Structure formats: C-alpha cells, structure tokens
Amino acid sequence: MPGFVADRLMALDVDQLCGAGAHERSTGRVNHRNGYRPRRWETRAGTVDVQLPKLRKGTYFPEFLEPRRASEKAMTAVILEAYIQGVSTRSVDDLVKAMGMTGISKSQVSRLCVEIDERVDAFLERPLEGEWPYLWPDATYIKVRRSGRIVSVAAIVAVAVNPDGRREVLGIAIQPSEAEVFWDECLRSLADRGLRG
DSSP states (O other): OHHHHHHHHHHHHHHHHHTSOTTOOOTTOOOOEEEEEEEEEEETTEEEEEEEEEESSSOOOOGGGSTTOTTHHHHHHHHHHHHHHOOOHHHHHHHHHHTTOOOOOHHHHHHHHHHHHHHHHHHHHOOOOSOOOEEEEEEEEEEEEETTEEEEEEEEEEEEEOTTOOEEEEEEEEESOOOHHHHHHHHHHHHHTTOOO
C-alpha cells in the first residue's frame, strides 16, 4: 500500500508540474512525461519498490524519498485516515504538504481515496488459502470522527502464522466495541474467507 500511494502521489505531483495529466491534450501543458525509473524506498515496514516519473525537460525527484525525511509517517497517516474514517480533502492536503509535496485538488483527493478504498477492500476480502495454525486476534481503541463527533472505536486485527512461520495480517475490522457479537462477526468473516488449520 505505501508503494501504491507513493506512486499515485508522484503521478499527481507530475500532473501539476507538466500542466496536464498523462495523455491529456492541454494548451496549459509545459512538460511531458518520459517513462519511469525504478527506485527502492527503505521504510520501517520494509523495502518498497516505487516508480519515479521521468520528464522530457528537467528532472523530478519527490522530496519524500530524500534520506532522513520523516515523510513515511505522513504516508502511513494518509492510508490509515483513508481506511478508518474516510478522508477529508483538507486532511489529505495537509498530510501531502507534510511530505514536502504541493497540495492536491479535491478531485485528485477523491480519486486517490477511491483507489485506496478499492485496494483495502481487495485486501480485506481476499480468500485465505492454506492452513494457519496460530491466530492472534486483538483490538485497540482509536478515536474517529462520526457524525461530527469524536468517538472511540475498536480496531480488531487478526494476525496469523502459517506452518512455514510466515506471519500475515488476515483481517481488520472497525467495530463499536469489543462486545462478543463483534468478535463473533470478525471470526466468522475469517472462516467464511477460508481460514482453517
């Protein structure tokens, strides 16, 4: 997900630098894309492969990839905010600026959020294959905005380990509390997706 969001944010940044979107005919265009170059980004979550856009005139290097820049935290905040409570244009714009990039428009934020939602939904609904003999469901409470109020909700996370020792997050659910009915719902959804072993 960080690689996907980084690639999308760079594409939006290059749209502004070029004065037009990819393959878009525009009288305001001042530059053109010229392919991509691969780059490895070292994060606390591991190495992320990103595609840096190349330009015909000049060069492009996003500030958030510079060494010692604390933008990874802002990138994670964009993804978390998008998943947990939907994203306001202002909050994404602020987070993008914290990464050292220019602000992005409301329509660009909407497109990015739809794409993040699609990716998150695909991850959370993927079939669970193989056996998972160890399962650790746990919950933590987080604050979210609901109907104009800040409320505390339970973020239930299910982590499992397969027989080869590979650990993976199998599911995440945002629930009003840790009541039995919500634990039951989360565990049944894992079983419906194929959890066994």
